[in-house]
Amino acid sequence: xxxxxxxxxxxxxxxxxxxxxxxxxxxxxxxxxxxxxxxxxxxxxxxxxxxxxxxxxxxxxxxxxxxxxxxxxxxxxxxxxxxxxxxxxxxxxxxxxxxxxxxxxxxxxxxxxxxxxxxxxxxxxxxxxxxxxxxxxxxxxxxxxxxxxxxxxxxxxxxxxxxxxxxxxxxxxxxxxxxxxxxxxxxxxxxxxxxxxxxxxxxxxxxxxxxxxxxxxxxxxxxxxxxxxxxxxxxxxxxxxxxxxxxxxxxxxxxxxxxxxxxxxxxxxxxxxxxxxxxxxxxxxxxxxxxxxxxxxxxxxxxxxxxxxxxxxxxxxxxxxxxxxxxxxxxxxxxxxxxxxxxxxxxxxxxxxxxxxxxxxxxxxxxxxxxxxxxxxxxxxxxxxxxxxxxxxxxxxxxxxxxxxxxxxxxxxxxxxxxxxxxxx
Amino acid sequence: xxxxxxxxxxxxxxxxxxxxxxxxxxxxxxxxxxxxxxxxxxxxxxxxxxxxxxxxxxxxxxxxxxxxxxxxxxxxxxxxxxxxxxxxxxxxxxxxxxxxxxxxxxxxxxxxxxxxxxxxxxxxxxxxxxxxxxxxxxxxxxxxxxxxxxxxxxxxxxxxxxxxxxxxxxxxxxxxxxxxxxxxxxxxxxxxxxxxxxxxxxxxxxxxxxxxxxxxxxxxxxxxxxxxxxxxxxxxxxxxxxxxxxxxxxxxxxxxxxxxxxxxxxxxxxxxxxxxxxxxxxxxxxxxxxxxxxxxxx
Numbered sequence: 001x002x003x004x005x006x007x008x009x010x011x012x013x014x015x016x017x018x019x020x021x022x023x024x025x026x027x028x029x030x031x032x033x034x035x036x037x038x039x040x041x042x043x044x045x046x047x048x049x050x051x052x053x054x055x056x057x058x059x060x061x062x063x064x065x066x067x068x069x070x071x072x073x074x075x076x077x078x079x080x081x082x083x084x085x086x087x088x089x090x091x092x093x094x095x096x097x098x099x100x101x102x103x104x105x106x107x108x109x110x111x112x113x114x115x116x117x118x119x120x121x122x123x124x125x126x127x128x129x130x131x132x133x134x135x136x137x138x139x140x141x142x143x144x145x146x147x148x149x150x151x152x153x154x155x156x157x158x159x160x161x162x163x164x165x166x167x168x169x170x171x172x173x174x175x176x177x178x179x180x181x182x183x184x185x186x187x188x189x190x191x192x193x194x195x196x197x198x199x200x201x202x203x204x205x206x207x208x209x210x211x212x213x214x215x216x217x218x219x220x221x222x223x224x225x226x227x228x229x230x231x232x233x234x235x236x237x238x239x240x241x242x243x244x245x246x247x248x249x250x251x252x253x254x255x256x257x258x259x260x261x262x263x264x265x266x267x268x269x270x271x272x273x274x275x276x277x278x279x280x281x282x283x284x285x286x287x288x289x290x291x292x293x294x295x296x297x298x299x300x301x302x303x304x305x306x307x308x309x310x311x312x313x314x315x316x317x318x319x320x321x322x323x324x325x326x327x328x329x330x331x332x333x334x335x336x337x338x339x340x341x342x343x344x345x346x347x348x349x350x351x352x353x354x355x356x357x358x359x360x361x362x363x364x365x366x367x368x369x370x371x372x373x374x375x376x377x378x379x380x381x382x383x384x385x386x387x388x389x390x391x392x393x394x395x396x397x398x399x400x401x402x403x404x405x406x407x408x409x410x411x412x413x414x415x416x417x418x419x420x421x422x423x424x425x
Numbered sequence: 426x427x428x429x430x431x432x433x434x435x436x437x438x439x440x441x442x443x444x445x446x447x448x449x450x451x452x453x454x455x456x457x458x459x460x461x462x463x464x465x466x467x468x469x470x471x472x473x474x475x476x477x478x479x480x481x482x483x484x485x486x487x488x489x490x491x492x493x494x495x496x497x498x499x500x501x502x503x504x505x506x507x508x509x510x511x512x513x514x515x516x517x518x519x520x521x522x523x524x525x526x527x528x529x530x531x532x533x534x535x536x537x538x539x540x541x542x543x544x545x546x547x548x549x550x551x552x553x554x555x556x557x558x559x560x561x562x563x564x565x566x567x568x569x570x571x572x573x574x575x576x577x578x579x580x581x582x583x584x585x586x587x588x589x590x591x592x593x594x595x596x597x598x599x600x601x602x603x604x605x606x607x608x609x610x611x612x613x614x615x616x617x618x619x620x621x622x623x624x625x626x627x628x629x630x631x632x633x634x635x636x637x638x639x640x641x642x643x644x645x646x647x648x649x650x651x652x653x654x655x656x657x658x659x660x661x662x663x664x665x666x667x668x669x670x671x672x673x674x675x676x677x678x679x680x681x682x683x684x685x686x687x688x689x690x691x692x693x694x695x696x697x698x699x700x701x702x703x704x705x706x707x708x709x710x711x712x713x714x715x716x717x718x719x720x721x722x723x
Contacts, residue, residue, distance in 0.1 A: 072685050079473035097688055101474040240580030244557035246550065384472075388687045399670040402580040424487070 034087035038064035043340035096386035104136040105311035137308025138329035139345025144304035144375030151282040153258040166289040172225040175235040178258040189235035191257035204303035210380040211389040239401035253279040267341035284364040304375020466694035484695035505654040507590035520605030538599035549663035582672035608642030
């Protein structure tokens with residue numbers, strides 16, 4: 001009898017031991033990670049897949065949100081109790097909002113434990129993710145503005161490619177020279193996508209503060225030129241016409257504009273579109289024009305932004321989340337991003353090499369990025385009014401470039417409305 | 426003989442409640458509780474994440490000095506004035522034409538009704554293009570008619586709201602037309618025959634028979650059209666984004682911005698409460714008015 005029951009006892013013991021061990025060899029930790037357009041351009045997908053391959057104990061559930069709605073959706077998800085672990089603070093508005101609501105984990109203990117070297121991110125960038133005595137994010141991307149140009153248009157006009165020392169006045173004069181033809185065959189000297197961020201380099205590039213504390217008159221030199229280009233010189237299509245057809249930066253790839261000021265992210269879009277054969281544009285890039293005062297001082301700078309990768313303060317898996325966050329901001333992930341012509345927060349020779357090797361990358365862009373200088377965000381520091389201030393500036397900018405308001409009134413109104421916002425909130 | 430535990434009336438009441446229960450439950454969960462929560466939230470300052478702080482009437486008092494709120498309120502009333510009367514007149518006109526014996530009546534009814542069932546986002550994008558000041562078909566037609574400086578439509582703060590209103594009238598006329606058609610079909614033909622025998626012409630028959638008999642329908646359309654105009658959001662979000670500047674920032678758009686862009690959920694809720702009170706006030710006023718002026722007697 002005993003002999004017959006022995007196998008059963010062994011089986012029962014086996015099940016018991018397996019049951020005890022199960023939590024130890026449990027299923028991998030699952031992290032929820034929010035980003036935008038995950039499948040569209042491929043770099044985030046490549047980063048996350050490499051991470052999961054290197055960390056079989058961590059599974060990443062990607063929540064891909066549309067680019068245009070990212071801020072709103074993240075705000076609503078976080079407010080609604082969605083358990084995001086790691087996410088991108090895409091805009092300065094969202095980053096500010098997450099900070100003032102104390103939604104971000106302090107990364108300082110993790111950085112100290114792993115002795116993570118922050119030097120490759122640069123002091124000015126790490127300052128952006130430091131709030132008081134806390135570090136609330138690591139730089140995933142560092143986007144700044146460049147001036148893209150269409151080589152074919154310059155060649156056709158027999159003009160040299162634009163130099164890195166243009167002022168906004170020079171930019172306007174050059175655009176006028178490059179404008180030719182009429183009707184459907186018209187070639188414009190410049191293209192302005194009807195989004196506020198394409199108009200912010202003048203002013204913000206001075207490095208004298210953001211919407212919350214700058215003197216808005218700093219925008220006058222650049223905006224005055226842009227306005228005249230649209231409505232007097234006709235060297236750029238006007239804002240209302242472009243808005244009515246929902247135009248964006250990809251219009252530049254149609255080949256009928258000579259120059260465009262846009263972010264470094266546009267390199268990735270250009271590379272993707274050229275590789276797919278949808279455009280044959282021959283492009284180059286240089287630094288964004290500057291004010292006369294900046295040129296005299298030999299300065300280069302633009303507006304731009306750091307996109308930090310951050311951790312939800314309420315994550316239930318902080319250690320695994322830190323592994324993911326640290327990897328996204330690492331040199332290895334930076335090289336992956338750079339191989340898609342995305343400028344990572346991590347700066348090293350290896351990252352630049354990865355970018356230069358990309359087919360279709362124009363070496364002029366390497367010089368432009370190297371010379372570009374700092375890129376200033378639209379709001380200085382974390383500010384609870386970032387969203388309201390940005391919304392106010394957008395509206396005033398729109399009133400100016402739709403000819404509903406003159407430049408002096410726009411500057412005066414921005415100053416008045418800022419006071420209202422800061423006094424009331 | 427067994428005693429009845431419940432009277433017939435009580436059993437009927439319970440039965441009625443049983444039938445109503447599913448609808449009541451949904452109304453409670455998706456309407457009444459959110460409305461109650463919205464009203465309560467108006468007394469708090471809340472950023473959507475951290476614990477809400479009770480601030481009493483502060484949010485409501487701030488509305489008295491908030492110029493942006495006053496402007497939005499004015500824009501909302503202006504939008505209502507632009508859309509409601511024109512929509513009502515046009516939908517009644519189409520209803521009257523399309524209840525007459527004309528060929529392809531069903532086809533024309535479907536054509537007028539179609540914009541209402543088309544995606545509002547899609548039609549807003551199409552209209553945005555139609556309104557293009559330089560290359561849009563609307564201004565092309567106006568130029569061909571000799572208008573030298575046609576309006577800049579959505580890019581001018583003077584015409585942007587009118588542009589949105591025109592689009593919305595076009596979109597909703599079909600819906601109200603269907604309601605008017607239903608009302609017109611309930612008018613007994615004998616009334617028209619009697620009026621005709623008495624020598625009433627077409628215009629007199631409209632004013633003396635059609636309009637009075639359509640009283641309840643017109644009242645219903647008026648109430649719904651006003652409520653809808655106060656709740657306008659999607660076409661403005663897509664076509665103008667509230668701009669140029671704040672020229673088309675109706676109250677619902679402003680509430681959306683305050684809550685979801687500026688994270689001022691308490692202040693946004695206070696504005697939503699004011700909107701609710703305005704719409705409720707209008708509706709009560711209209712009901713009082715119709716008690717005296719609208720006849721339901723056929």
